[in-house]
Amino acid sequence: MPEEEKIWSVTELNGIMRDIVDGSLRPMWVSGEVGNLTLHRSGHAYMTLKDASSQIKAVYFGGANECAKLKVREGSQIEAYGKLSVYMQRGEYQLNIRSLRPMGLGDLQRQFELLKQRLAAEGLFDESRKKPVPYIPARIGLVTSPDGAALHDFLKISLSRFPTLDIKIYPAPVQGRGAERYIAAGVNFFNRYGKVDVIVVTRGGGSLEDLWPFNEEVVARAIAASRIPVVSAVGHEIDFTIADFAADLRAPTPSGAAEMIVPDKAALNETVDSMRTRILASISLAYERAKSRLDSLISSEALRRPSYFVMEKSQEIDTLLKDMSVALDNAVSDADARLRMMQGQLKSLSPFSILNRGYAMIFDSRGKPVTDALEAPPGTLLTARLSKGSLRVRAEGMEE
Structure with a gap:
């Protein structure tokens, strides 16, 4: 068979590409x-x-701990040292990283921080703006x-x-360009027409x-302006979005949001039954006490023979x-x-009572009692x- 008519298998083709890439390029940053x-x-x-125009897949064998230690995360700008290779099973070329170093936050992360700071300065995240979520919502709006x-x-x-x-669903794309407008x-729809008690914006x-x-x-801004409480349940527990800060309540996951805002009906029924039992017991006790008092009154002489009582x-x-x-007569007599x-x-003490025994009281011309013979020459x-x-x-005369 002529050389130009040779039929190559996919594995052979990918192998040739791997040999070319591996043999022609040195490790690089x-x-x-x-x-x-x-x-x-x-x-x-x-x-x-990735950069503004392109992207490449990369793998860091054994590097998970190193990434965690350096706090590498999505949005981080890094410099990675490695060698370009071909992943045979998929026919994809990738960068096999040997070491890396972080350069700081990427453009998206910087945008996130700048917007977060600006909205926080406006007061959109203030606790005083947060609205309480109803304990038992009758209707939930889900975006x-x-x-x-x-x-x-x-x-x-x-x-x-x-x-x-009752759960009402507003279908909206949750990723991709323009999805934010639908969210x-x-x-806004539930605020105008939905008649719901709480709104949940969520995705995995x-x-x-x-x-x-x-x-x-x-x-x-739509969340902050909502007159209905809004719960944000976006991503996983480690994910934070601007929506989380603007919402009245953040849930770590969609399932977590359901557990936080939807009460367990069976547990509620048990609580209600327990309260009903206690209330009925209190009413029964009050009834028995009132009945006992009434029986006591009915059995009294006043009610059995009122004329005798009078x-x-x-x-x-x-x-x-x-x-x-x-008592009054005795008091008057006393x-x-x-x-x-x-x-x-008083009579025995009167100076005139002594006159009854033959004594006399002598007064001068002015009516003054005379007590000394010298006063009457x-x-x-x-x-x-x-x-x-x-x-x-x-x-x-005067006598001694």
């Missing part, structure tokens, strides 16, 4: 932004390196892809916890590029009146006796006050 990073449990790290795993996970958890829950439109995990629509300003009380009043009259005794004491006119009446006398 390549700079680019990390994307689609996977740190595999085998210890290898898989990624793409997500109708074909994604996030929808399946959310519905599965939500309906298992509360089977009668924002979904939030992915690369920084995949999650980027949730980092767009239009989505953040007569008995009337007799008690008569007795009280009699006792009061006796007061009269004390008055007479006091009168006798001979010839002095005096008045002698007797027990009955008075005498006009003249002093004739």
